[in-house]
Every structure is written in structure tokens, then in C-alpha cells.
Amino acid sequence: MPELHDLTAIEQLAALHAGDLSPVELAAHYLDRIARLDPAIGAFVEVTADAALARAESLAPTGPRGALWGLPFADKDLVPRAGVPTRYGSRLHADLVPETTGDQAAVLDEAGGISLGKTSTPEFGLTGYTETLIGPPTRDPWNTDNGAGGSSGGAAAAVAAGLLPLAPGSDGGGSIRIPAATVGIVGLKPSRGRVPFASGLDSPGGLPVAGPLARTVADAALLLDVQAGGRPHPFATRAPGEGPFIDAALAPQTFARIGVTTVSPWDDAEDIRLDPDAARAVEVATVLFTDAGHGVDVFTWRPEGYAALFTTLWRMSAARMDLTDQQLEIVEPITAWLVREGRALSGVQVLDALAAASAFERATIEAFASFDAVLTPALALPPQPVGWFNRTDAARGFAQQVQYAPYSSFVNVAGLPAIVVPVTVDRAGHPLSVQLIGRPGGEARIIALAAELERRVGPLPHPPIWHSDTAGPEE
Incomplete structure (x- = not known):
């Protein structure tokens, strides 16, 4: 017999709406799993069991039912929730308890979701690994x-x-897609402007946006529909004629022209080495798309000067943090390095970087214009051991992040949508993923293509802990 967590988010919603499952039962099931299994994983920094069960009790079966009615989720620990510690992954905010709830959490509440707590993030979300002090x-x-x-x-x-069953995340340089590919699930970064309350339009270079993480493409599309529709915004992207994203995940696919490249814009600045398994995942996806009748073409793409551009943008973003010299001695080395490097930039350097980012966006969109989607590796390297990223030599740690995930950040600079989806497994059974990049506002197309890959691949295994009754090995 399948357990509740074996069901997809959409299947859980169907059971909730049919009355075969109550919000309290579902929340209690996940809270029990968190208590037993999370000590081995460290996914949560705060579990709000009492508040979650009270919230579940309040969802009357005869009352209004939003798109996430009764479905558990958790807030990333960069998102404030009233009365719940919000630490931003930093010792600076170890005792911070916000009085108000941010839009990223409130929108999911309004859709009927039930927050079970806070998921872990590196300090201020600045790195592509989740290890903190x-x-x-x-x-x-x-x-x-x-x-x-x-x-x-x-x-x-x-x-x-x-x-x-699913979770919201944010992505300023790969922060949804990198962990999704690392652990073998679906992660989607929307177009700049797609999600009104986290559009990227209010940040230097327009990098960070909110998006979904889920086990299936359809579940990710479900959450994206909630995020994209949760707040009005005059600058929100609305592609003409585009319906709910869940429809794109479930509809039959039409012919698409897909470009394939393993070139990254970091190749001319860093020692980027594509792992054979990462290359094989691209080959598998290429064959699946070809067998499905799509037009698949390998193409040449040689962007130049990207490394200096992104490094400047990332430093600029960090420089906006209001940290004193004393606080810079408390934060992690990479945070302090980015802030200090960013504050050392001149006004001319900042303006030049913003102009270069706009030029890179135009050039990338033009290079990809003949394709409905561009297929790349999701990561260059396999998952790395805890402690592999250098956290004391900030410059070295930054370079390692680039070597691990060189295909992520440029999508943010170009403002394009992208989704990672597992397509095969390595010799140990760990999922291997690819990335699909869409046109501006083209979430529906890449969702449909990712769903087609998912259907053709068929069910992939779950991690060993999935069926475990114990917390597993201690750290």
C-alpha cells in the first residue's frame, strides 16, 4: 500500500478535496516524518508543528478552498513569517522573530497551504551549497x-x-536548479517578472526570482500557478494566450525545435570539466526528444566576458546589505568578501556592469531565438561531499561553485525561464538531470517539454531514506 508521501501533490489534493484525507492527517504524517528523518538530512531549521496542526484544524471542509488547500509546504529561511524565527542562515539573526509575514509566505497561505516550518539556506542565500555556522x-x-x-x-x-510534497524556493544564480539537480527533483526558475512578489525587477541585474521545487513537473507547475497569480503587479510578465501552467504539464506535446549545447559562459575563465554522467544525461534527453519527433540540433554558442560581468553583479548585490564593520567580522568569510568587494566598486564599474548585463541578455536571447528550448547539463559535477566547498578562502569557494554549476547563473542574467528534470540514473542509482531553458515568458513550453521527458523516462527510484522508519546515520 502506498503511504501518503508516495502520492504526488496533485494526488494528495484530490484526496483532500474528495474527503478521503483531512488536512490534519496529512500535516501530521509529514510532521512525523520530519521528526524521524530530518536529523539525518538537516532540511529544516525550524519546525512549527503546533502552528501547522492548528492551521490544519482551521481549514473547514465546507469553507473556501484555494489551489493548495490542505497541502503542506515550508518557507525558505529567507522569507519572514510572523512569530517564527527567521535567521537568513546567519548568526546575525539568530534571535530575529518577525512581526509580519512576507508575500512569498502569505500567497501560499492564501491558497490554503499549511507551513510546517522553515527550510535551511546558506547565509543570506549567497552560495550554491547549504552549510552554515x-x-x-x-x-x-x-x-x-x-x-x-x-x-x-x-x-x-x-x-x-x-x-x-513540494516547496517554494528562490533563485538568484541557480539557487532552485542547483539543489534540485543535486538531489534529483524538479526545480523551476521563472522568467524575470513572472512572479509578481519576487520578480527580480527590484534588484541589480534583475537576478533573484521565486519558483517551485517538486517531485514531478505537474506538481511544480501547480505551485508556479499559485506563485505567479498570487499578487497583482504592473510589471509582471504575462505571455499572450498562456493559460495555467498545470495545463501545459498535462497536455500532449507539439513539435518543438530544441537546441543542445554543453558550452557554458564560464568556459573561458574557469577550469570547467563536464563529468561523464552529466554529459550522458544530455545524451539521454537528446535521444528521447529525437525519438519523440522533435527537431534537435547541437549549436555553437561562444559568449565572452561573462565571468567578470557576473562576479561584479554578485558583488553589487551583496554590497546592498546593511552590515557594519563589526558585523562583517561575524558573518561567514564569503559573505564578508562579497560585501567588501562590492563596496569597493566604483560607480562607473557598476554602470558598466549593468550595461553589460543588458547586452548579455540581448545577445543570449538572440543566440537562442531559433529554438523553443535550449538543452544543457544541469550541473557539471556530481554531488560533492559536505565540506568540499572552501568556506575560508572565499575566492576559491566562489570558483568551486562555478565549477560545480556553470550552467545556472547566466539564465538569471538573461532573465529566461529554466527547469531541471531528472532523466536517468548513475551507477549508484542517483538521478541525473538536465536543464531546459525557454524563451522570455516561455514557462509553459519548457514545462510541457520537461513533462514529456518525465513521461518517457518513467518512474525513477526514491532515495533509501524514503521508506526508512528511523532517522538513519547521525552526522
Whole structure:
């Protein structure tokens, strides 16, 4: 007999609406799994069991039912929730308890969701791994010796381990897609402007946006529909004629022209080495698309000067943080390095970087214009052991992140939508993923293509902890 966490989010919703399952039963099931299994994973930094069960009790079966009615989720620990500690992954905010709830959490509440707590994130969400000074590292449920990626590492690990049916995340340089690919689930970064309350339009270079993490493409599309429709915004992207994203995940696919490249814009600046398994995942997806009748073409793409551009943008973003010299001695080395480097930039350097980002966006969209989607590796390297990323030599740690995930950040700079989806497994049974990048506002198309890959691949295995009755190995 399948257990509740074996059901997809959509299947759980159907059972909730049919009255075969109550919100209290579902929340209690996940809270029990978190209590037993999360000590081995470190996906949560705060579990709000009492508040979650009270919220579940309040959802009357005869009352209004939003798109997530009765469905558990958890807030990334960068998102404030009134009365719940929000630490931003930093010792600076160890005792911070917000008085108000941010839009990213409120929108999911309004849709009927039930927050079970806070998922872990690196300090201020600045890195592609989730290891902090305020708690244990977040680990890959497939192999707890390895990290789960970041910065939405806790959210991704929780979904992969069956501790949540789906989870919201944020992505400023790969922070949804990197952990999703690391732990073998679906992660979607929307177009700049798609999600009104986290559009990217109010940040230097327009990098960070909110998006979903889930086990299936349809579940991710369900959450994206809620996020994209949760707040009015005059600058929100609305592609003409585009219906709910869940429809795209479930509809039959039409012919698409797909470009394939393993070139990254970091190739001319860093030692980027594509792991054979990562290359094989691209080959598998290429064959699946070709067999489905799509037009698939390998194409040449040689962007130049990207490394300096993104490094400047990332420093600029960090420089906006209001940290004193004393606080810079308390935060992690990479945070302090990014802030200090960013504050050292001149006004001319900042303006030049913003102009270069706009030029890169135009050039990338033009290079990809003949394709409905572009297929790339999701990661260049396999999941790495906890502690692999250098956290004391900030420059070295930054370079390692680039070597691990060189295909992520440029999508943010270009403002394009992208989704990662597992398509095969390695010799140990760990899922291997690819990335599909869409046109501006083209979420529906890449969701449909990812769903087609998912259907053709068929069910992939769950991590060993999925069916475990114990907390597994301690750290």
C-alpha cells in the first residue's frame, strides 16, 4: 500500500478535496516524518508543528478552498513569517522573530497551504551549497555524506526525502536548479517578472526570482500557478494566450525545435570539466526528444566576458546589505568578501556592469531565438561531499561553485525561464538531470517539454531514506 508521501501533490489534493484525507492527517504524517528523518538530512531549521496542526484544524471542509488547500509546504529561511524565527542562515539573526509575514509566505497561505516550518539556506542565500555556522549542513538524501546544493538546499532535500510534497524556493544564480539537480527533483526558475512578489525587477541585474521545487513537473507547475497569480503587479510578465501552467504539464506535446549545447559562459575563465554522467544525461534527453519527433540540433554558442560581468553583479548585490564593520567580522568569510568587494566598486564599474548585463541578455536571447528550448547539463559535477566547498578562502569557494554549476547563473542574467528534470540514473542509482531553458515568458513550453521527458523516462527510484522508519546515520 502506498503511504501518503508516495502520492504526488496533485494526488494528495484530490484526496483532500474528495474527503478521503483531512488536512490534519496529512500535516501530521509529514510532521512525523520530519521528526524521524530530518536529523539525518538537516532540511529544516525550524519546525512549527503546533502552528501547522492548528492551521490544519482551521481549514473547514465546507469553507473556501484555494489551489493548495490542505497541502503542506515550508518557507525558505529567507522569507519572514510572523512569530517564527527567521535567521537568513546567519548568526546575525539568530534571535530575529518577525512581526509580519512576507508575500512569498502569505500567497501560499492564501491558497490554503499549511507551513510546517522553515527550510535551511546558506547565509543570506549567497552560495550554491547549504552549510552554515548556525546549524548542521543540509545533506543529499541519496547519500548523506554529500551536500544538497543551495541556496534552496533545505527545500530541495525535504522534497527529495518525502518530508514535503513540494516547496517554494528562490533563485538568484541557480539557487532552485542547483539543489534540485543535486538531489534529483524538479526545480523551476521563472522568467524575470513572472512572479509578481519576487520578480527580480527590484534588484541589480534583475537576478533573484521565486519558483517551485517538486517531485514531478505537474506538481511544480501547480505551485508556479499559485506563485505567479498570487499578487497583482504592473510589471509582471504575462505571455499572450498562456493559460495555467498545470495545463501545459498535462497536455500532449507539439513539435518543438530544441537546441543542445554543453558550452557554458564560464568556459573561458574557469577550469570547467563536464563529468561523464552529466554529459550522458544530455545524451539521454537528446535521444528521447529525437525519438519523440522533435527537431534537435547541437549549436555553437561562444559568449565572452561573462565571468567578470557576473562576479561584479554578485558583488553589487551583496554590497546592498546593511552590515557594519563589526558585523562583517561575524558573518561567514564569503559573505564578508562579497560585501567588501562590492563596496569597493566604483560607480562607473557598476554602470558598466549593468550595461553589460543588458547586452548579455540581448545577445543570449538572440543566440537562442531559433529554438523553443535550449538543452544543457544541469550541473557539471556530481554531488560533492559536505565540506568540499572552501568556506575560508572565499575566492576559491566562489570558483568551486562555478565549477560545480556553470550552467545556472547566466539564465538569471538573461532573465529566461529554466527547469531541471531528472532523466536517468548513475551507477549508484542517483538521478541525473538536465536543464531546459525557454524563451522570455516561455514557462509553459519548457514545462510541457520537461513533462514529456518525465513521461518517457518513467518512474525513477526514491532515495533509501524514503521508506526508512528511523532517522538513519547521525552526522
